[in-house]
Amino acid sequence: MKVLVADDDPGSLLVARAAVERYGHDCLTAADGDEAWALYLEHQPDVVVTDWMMPGMDGLALCRAIRAREADLYTYIVMLTSQGSRDDVLAGLAAGADDYVTKPLDPFVLHARLLVALRVTTLHADLAHYRKVLSQQARTDPLTGLHNxxxxxxxxxxxxxxxxxxxxxxxxxxxxxxxxxxxxxxxxxxxxxxxxxxxxxxxxxxxxxxxxxxxxxxxxxxxxxxxxxxxxxxxxxxxxxxxxxxxxxxxxxxxxxxxxxxxxxxxxxxxxxxxxxxxxxxxxxxxxxxxxxxxxxxxxxx
Missing domain, CATH: 3.30.70.270 (Reverse transcriptase/Diguanylate cyclase domain)
Structure with a gap:
């Protein structure tokens, strides 16, 4: 998978990148929300792991922007939150995040989240493919192959x-x-x-x-x-x-x-x-x- 990690903490960003690459995924990194949004638009990653508080666009705004732009392909979003911040977790999920990981980042926990992300994004890709096929079939004459x-x-x-x-x-x-x-x-x-x-x-x-x-x-x-x-x-x-x-x-x-x-x-x-x-x-x-x-x-x- 292609994973984008956005975090303004250099140490946390380094740990996340090492964990992502260790388990065989491609990793993009951003030090603030605006850079993360630019990288998202350019590379369309499968997964976005984003900190809550960042310069520029914060994690909630990034979640909302991704969800507003998505069409067929689905981006799995993991929100990084501080330990025990339940309100942050609920706000992140309401903004469009799929899951959360608390800081300090545990590479094993992140790996588990990425396994779930792989299943979910694969399922969404399959559904998008079938929707496209069904849409084409609905607009195609089965006898001649012409449009209907x-x-x-x-x-x-x-x-x-x-x-x-x-x-x-x-x-x-x-x-x-x-x-x-x-x-x-x-x-x-x-x-x-x-x-x-x-x-x-x-x-x-x-x-x-x-x-x-x-x-x-x-x-x-x-x-x-x-x-x-x-x-x-x-x-x-x-x-x-x-x-x-x-x-x-x-x-x-x-x-x-x-x-x-x-x-x-x-x-x-x-x-x-x-x-x-x-x-x-x-x-x-x-x-x-x-x-x-x-x-x-x-x-x-x-």
């Missing part, structure tokens, strides 16, 4: 706010696999799943790094295209449709004999500052128009 509608909602909210603030245009393109129900009826749902994965990969391959590709639901996909006009977005989507046709997925239920895609595009512009939900509705209406016009094409929102 929850992630779309979050990303579109951020993009829309930025576009409003800086008057930047963007487009959304709603896509739908043509005659997909008949594809499933003819070839089976397993083949349908494989086809959706292939279409998803084709759309991701055609998109720029700044673009977002999402599974909107069923056989529908949604593309978010920052800094695109309707004209440039339409040209891009026509190339994307070419890419899907290039997959040459046989579909006897389609007039062309292969799997195709239709798309509808709406745009946020300086002249059309519609909200995100309105843009999605307009893109959906444009997609419906593409379907009505014969499919396998791109239509712009009116």
């Amino acid at each position: 509608r929850l992630k779309l909602s979050e990303d579109l909210e951020q993009l829309h706010a930025r576009s409003q603030r800086y008057t930047e245009g963007y487009c959304v393109a709603m896509c739908d696999v043509d005659h997909f129900k008949s594809y499933n009826d003819i070839y089976g749902h397993q083949a349908g799943d494989l086809a959706l994965r292939a279409v998803a990969e084709a759309l991701v391959g055609a998109a720029r790094k700044s673009d977002g590709v999402y599974r909107y639901g069923g056989e529908e996909f949604l593309l978010v295209l920052p800094n695109q006009s309707q004209v440039s977005a339409k040209a891009f989507m026509e190339r994307a449709l070419d890419t899907v046709r290039g997959l040459q997925i046989v579909h006897s239920g389609d007039p062309l004999g292969q799997l195709t895609l239709s798309a509808g595009i709406s745009a946020f512009t300086a002249e059309h500052r519609a909200d995100a939900d309105t843009l999605l509705g307009e893109a959906d209406a444009a997609l419906y128009a593409a379907k009505a016009a014969g499919r396998n094409r791109v239509e712009l929102a009116l």
